[in-house]
Amino acid sequence: MVDVRRLGILREVARQGSFARAATALQLTPSAVSQQIAALERSLGVPVVERSTRGVQLTESGRIMVDAAEAVANELADAQCRIGDLTAGRIGTLTVETFTTGGQLLLPGALARLLAELPEVQLSVTETALEASITHVRDGSTDLALAFHFDTAPTPDPALTWTPLVSDPMLAVLPEGHRLAGRAGLRLAELADDPWVMGCITATEMIVQYGAVLGFRPRIVCRSSDYVFAQSLVAAGVGVTLVPQLVLDGPHGPASGIGGTVAVPLRGPAPTRYIAAVTARRRWPQPLVRTLLRALHETVADLPAGREPERARA
Numbered sequence: 228m229v230d231v232r233r234l235g236i237l238r239e240v241a242r243q244g245s246f247a248r249a250a251t252a253l254q255l256t257p258s259a260v261s262q263q264i265a266a267l268e269r270s271l272g273v274p275v276v277e278r279s280t281r282g283v284q285l286t287e288s289g290r291i292m293v294d295a296a297e298a299v300a301n302e303l304a305d306a307q308c309r310i311g312d313l314t315a316g317r318i319g320t321l322t323v324e325t326f327t328t329g330g331q332l333l334l335p336g337a338l339a340r341l342l343a344e345l346p347e348v349q350l351s352v353t354e355t356a357l358e359a360s361i362t363h364v365r366d367g368s369t370d371l372a373l374a375f376h377f378d379t380a381p382t383p384d385p386a387l388t389w390t391p392l393v394s395d396p397m398l399a400v401l402p403e404g405h406r407l408a409g410r411a412g413l414r415l416a417e418l419a420d421d422p423w424v425m426g427c428i429t430a431t432e433m434i435v436q437y438g439a440v441l442g443f444r445p446r447i448v449c450r451s452s453d454y455v456f457a458q459s460l461v462a463a464g465v466g467v468t469l470v471p472q473l474v475l476d477g478p479h480g481p482a483s484g485i486g487g488t489v490a491v492p493l494r495g496p497a498p499t500r501y502i503a504a505v506t507a508r509r510r511w512p513q514p515l516v517r518t519l520l521r522a523l524h525e526t527v528a529d530l531p532a533g534r535e536p537e538r539a540r541a
Contacts (some may be wrong), residue, residue: 229267229270229271229292230266230267231299232263233263233264233266233270234267234292234295234299235296236249236253236255236260236263236264236267237264237267237275237276237289237292237293237296238293238297239253240260240264240276240283241285241289241293244282244283245282245283246260246261246283264276271288271292273286273288274286274288274289275288275292276289294385294386297365297366297385297386298385298386300366300367301366301367301386301507301508301509303367304366319345319348319349319514320348320349320351320515321341321348321350321351321370321371321515321516322351322352322353322368322369322370322371323350323351323352323353323369323370323371323372323519324352324353324354324355324359324360324364324369324371324372324373325352325353325355325360325372325373326354326355326356326357326360326373326374326375327354327452327453328454328471328473328474328477329374329502330352330354330373332473332474332477333373333392333393333473333502333523333526333527334352334373334523336522336526336529337519337522337523337525337526338350338519338522340522340525340526341515341518341519341522348515355372357374357375357427360372360373360374360505361387361505364387364505364507365384365386365387365507367507370506370507370515370516371504371506371516371520372504372506373502373503373504373505374389374502374503374504374505375429375500375501375502375503376429376500376501376503377429377430377433377498377499377500377501378433378498378499380501385508386507386508387505387506387507387508388505388507388508389503389504390503390504390505390506390520391501391502391503392502392503392504392523392524392527393473393501393502393527393530394499394500394501394502395471395499395500395501395502396471396472396492396493396497396498396499396500397469397470397472397497397498397499397500398469398470398471398472398475398490398491398492398493399413399415399418399468399469399490399491399492399493400457400458400468400469400470400488400489400490400491401461401467401488401489401491402461402462402463402464402467402487402488402489403462403486403487403488403489404464405467405489407491408489408491409489411491411492412491412492412493412494413491413492413493414493414495415437415438415441415493415495415497416441416442416443418467419438419442419443419445420443421446421466421467422446422447422448422466422467423445423446423447423448423449423466423468424448424449424450424457424460424461424465424466424467425445425447425451425468426450426451426452426457426469426470427452430469430500431450433498434469437496437498440496441496448465448466449465449466454470454471457470458470461487461488462486462487462488463487469493469498470490471500473502473530475490476530504519504520506520
């Protein structure tokens, strides 16, 4: 029988990359951590870590056990939360984390649907950095995170489920007087010589990668994760940028009063932002999470006719 506490110690060793750092995080001695890992290996009959002067690496068996440890920790956290709701007589609590534009454009409508159906649900909604929100779903402190990726799908994680919601193509946003502003479409390489106003780190990396494929390196004059600010700079003639279609069609696009810019669709190789709901894999059903997922899909289906982005690929 595998000791659950030893699984938790292995999980922390994997996170920290060494016995010493894991010991500090767990408030144990390095010797105690080493002894517990050795005991786990004896119970399994196989090594779970490889020790070296550079730290600790998981074996294949170790990776399997860490996946199991993540699942056990998530199930225990979920069970504790449900017991707390049962004891307090609550219908349940739902914790949600989101990136900025996902929160602005998709979450309000979905939460309105949720509350109309379940008005007594206890909500906790937080705007959080993308990677942090995914980590919080994995460790069980958040039930659902709105997340996105560009053309490269996230690395498969046995502890997580990515539910595609919508694909959101990026459009070039140019000053009104730009040489290409009157075009019905343009190729990204045609902006090779322009100064760029960049968005978040993920978007910046994506544009740099596309530029490398197309033979140019964007000249970056500003970085901002705020699309309203970025569009204001474009209107001032500072540079060009890429903005997701949902943002342009939403309350913070040009229709909101940001004049002086033109959005032009991209042709040929062009980036798309894929928006998804990230949840933890659970042994037991999570009715509130399923209700919110349904509400998110209904919200996407209600996007304005003729402006609904192509549905995200699985």
